[in-house]
Amino acid sequence: MSVSTAALDPSVCAPLPVLGQDVTVPLVTGGEVTYAALDYAASAPALQRVWDDVAAYAPYYGSVHRGAGYLSQLSTDLFENSRRTVAEFLGCRADDQVVFTRSTTDSLNLLAAALPADCQVFVYETEHHASLLPWRDARVTYLNAPRTPGQAVETLERALADRNPYGPALVCVTGASNVTGELWPVKELAAAAHAHGARIVLDAAQLAPHHPVDIAGLDVDWVAFSGHKLYAPFGSGVLAGRADWLREAEPYLAGGGASRKVARRADGGVDVDWHTTAARHEAGSPNVIGVYSIASACKALTEAGFDTLVAREQELVRRVREGLAEVPEVQVLSLFGDDAPRVGVISFVVRGWNSSHFAAALSAEYGIGVRDGLFCAHPLVRTLLGSDPQDPGECGAPEAEPGERSLNAIRVSFGAGTPDEHIERFLRAVSELVREGAQWKYRTEDGRCVPDRGEGARTV
Numbered sequence: 001m002s003v004s005t006a007a008l009d010p011s012v013c014a015p016l017p018v019l020g021q022d023v024t025v026p027l028v029t030g031g032e033v034t035y036a037a038l039d040y041a042a043s044a045p046a047l048q049r050v051w052d053d054v055a056a057y058a059p060y061y062g063s064v065h066r067g068a069g070y071l072s073q074l075s076t077d078l079f080e081n082s083r084r085t086v087a088e089f090l091g092c093r094a095d096d097q098v099v100f101t102r103s104t105t106d107s108l109n110l111l112a113a114a115l116p117a118d119c120q121v122f123v124y125e126t127e128h129h130a131s132l133l134p135w136r137d138a139r140v141t142y143l144n145a146p147r148t149p150g151q152a153v154e155t156l157e158r159a160l161a162d163r164n165p166y167g168p169a170l171v172c173v174t175g176a177s178n179v180t181g182e183l184w185p186v187k188e189l190a191a192a193a194h195a196h197g198a199r200i201v202l203d204a205a206q207l208a209p210h211h212p213v214d215i216a217g218l219d220v221d222w223v224a225f226s227g228h229k230l231y232a233p234f235g236s237g238v239l240a241g242r243a244d245w246l247r248e249a250e251p252y253l254a255g256g257g258a259s260r261k262v263a264r265r266a267d268g269g270v271d272v273d274w275h276t277t278a279a280r281h282e283a284g285s286p287n288v289i290g291v292y293s294i295a296s297a298c299k300a301l302t303e304a305g306f307d308t309l310v311a312r313e314q315e316l317v318r319r320v321r322e323g324l325a326e327v328p329e330v331q332v333l334s335l336f337g338d339d340a341p342r343v344g345v346i347s348f349v350v351r352g353w354n355s356s357h358f359a360a361a362l363s364a365e366y367g368i369g370v371r372d373g374l375f376c377a378h379p380l381v382r383t384l385l386g387s388d389p390q391d392p393g394e395c396g397a398p399e400a401e402p403g404e405r406s407l408n409a410i411r412v413s414f415g416a417g418t419p420d421e422h423i424e425r426f427l428r429a430v431s432e433l434v435r436e437g438a439q440w441k442y443r444t445e446d447g448r449c450v451p452d453r454g455e456g457a458r459t460v
Contacts, residue, residue: 013312016304017048018231018417025367028440028451029458033367036422040229041178041345041413042371044209046293047231053296054233054289064288065257065279079288082295083278089298090223090240091214097243099278100236100291104205105130107224107239108172110281111201112138114249119168122159122198124152125379126179126335131172131203131224132379138170145383148336149185153192160196169198175207179377179384179411181317181345182336183211190219201241205229209415210313210343212306215241227294231301231416236290247276255283301416309416313344316414316423320346323427329353329434333384333409344418347375347411349385350434355408356449361438364451366429368422371411381409 024032037045057078062071064079083098092098101107112134115121121135124143132142141159146152156171163169171193176183186202193200201222204213208225215223222241228234251258251274258280261273274280301309321338324330329351334340350358359372374381385407412426439459441452451457 013308013315015312015419016231016300016309016416018045019048019051020045021417021419027367028364036366036368036425038412038414038418038422038426039369039371040209040415040418041181041206041375041411043228043234044231044415045417046233047297047300047417049300050232050293050296054293057289057292061288064286075288078292079286082291085295085298086238087240089213089302090208090238091216092240093216095243096215096241097246097278098238098240099246099281100286100294101224101239101281102235102287103130103228103237104128104203104224104226105134105237107237108201108203109134110239110252111170111222111224111245112136113252114245114281115170116168116245116248118165119170120163121170121172122156123172124155124174125383126177127172127174127377127380128178128203128205129376129378130205131174131201132377135172145335145380149188149340153185153188156189157192157196160193160198166197169193169196171198171200172203173200174203174205175213176210176343176345177335177377177380178206178345179347179375179380179409180334180336180340181206181342181413182334182340183207183342186220187218190221194219199242199245206343206345209301211310227290227297230294230297232293232297233290236287236294238294243276246278246281249281251283252281253283257286258283304416313415316418316420317342317344317346319423320344320412320414320427323423324348324430327431327434330430333381335380335384344414345411346413347381347384347409349409350430353434354449355410356444357438357442358433359410360442360449360451361433361440362426362429364442365433365439366425368426368429370426371413373408375409375411382407385409 023035025035026032060071060074062075064076087098108131115138120139122141126145143155146155173189174184175186190200199221202220204223204225207213209230224239227236258274259272260275263271265271324332331349333347355372359370362368362370441457441459442449443452
């Protein structure tokens with residue numbers, strides 16, 4: 001997947017309006033500053049367009065698929081039209097299903113529950129836990145972290161060729177790493193999987209907000225992603241792709257909406273005729289607002305022009321990488337090397353700093369929100385930090401005190417709503433903290449590094 005880094009026209013490439021862009025936060029050193037949200041990889045701020053669409057719909061809220069009234073029919077149409085919008089956004093094939101879920105994690109657990117008997121799953125240790133862990137009831141082969149895209153394909157081909165017994169198989173792979181932002185060779189991995197009789201699911205949680213995803217073009221079997229990373233509110237997700245395994249599996253949840261007909265038997269039991277459509281795995285009252293939010297975000301990104309959004313984001317990536325390279329104490333984490341294409345997700349460590357201490361100082365002294373920890377990708381971060389992938393560790397701050405080395409990293413992430421000023425402030429803050437140190441003392445409290453509010457906590 002190549003991206004353009006052509007010169008940008010500022011009038012065309014302005015950031016998209018998002019909620020919270022004018023929110024101010026207090027600084028421990030005094031005063032307030034506009035908050036710089038640079039943790040998009042965890043949750044991107046909702047687009048203003050999405051929020052406005054939801055607000056316009058809210059007075060017309062009604063039950064879905066069950067009501068005869070006007071508002072119920074309107075809400076049902078909105079819900080099903082949202083399904084079609086998402087299918088278009090993803091380039092779905094004519095016979096693909098779009099199933100609405102709670103999140104990427106929920107989507108992949110749904111697929112895990114739909115695997116045919118004796119299915120073998122192949123997953124790289126580099127995956128986010130959402131795609132690393134759901135396969136508990138299957139035979140799982142964990143693949144070592146590759147150091148080049150070509151090595152990723154070769155590793156998968158060898159593993160698939162060696163599987164015994166030969167039978168149904170599924171490959172799970174990320175589209176863009178939530179740690180390094182690097183793009184994976186999805187189309188080549190899909191070709192390798194299919195050549196060996198396997199299917200492939202794409203974890204697009206970090207890819208879909210930053211780059212077009214085309215199911216048919218990539219030739220993947222399923223795609224999973226979350227609304228809250230695609231500039232929509234929390235609580236909604238998508239699993240889209242081939243219908244057969246989903247149609248043949250037991251419903252993910254048993255209940256109303258998933259069943260077409262329920263009847264008592266003479267022996268006192270119950271016979272159930274389940275839906276064969278996406279409704280089979282959407283039991284219960286659906287999250288209509290969440291689904292509509294995803295559809296609205298898909299429309300907004302499409303109408304803004306993904307080529308333009310990608311070009312602007314790549315300019316931000318270039319600025320961040322060049323700015324961090326000017327600070328010798330900073331080490332940017334990478335699997336595939338400096339030349340690998342990537343989205344706006346960059347992780348790094350700072351020599352002489354505990355990562356949680358550094359992230360806390362960015363927040364408390366500069367109003368910048370980043371993420372520190374292992375990013376729910378523990379084996380990958382440990383590999384990138386040169387430690388044993390089996391070393392103990394946890395998300396968030398470890399017990400190391402400020403200034404001590406920690407087995408975690410700092411992640412800065414950004415996207416379509418990020419103003420240039422946030423990037424410039426971040427780079428200035430990194431340089432000043434490394435050069436001059438923190439202006440405040442910090443301590444560990446409940447597993448987090450926080451400013452010390454005690455007497456004499458200011459250091460300069």
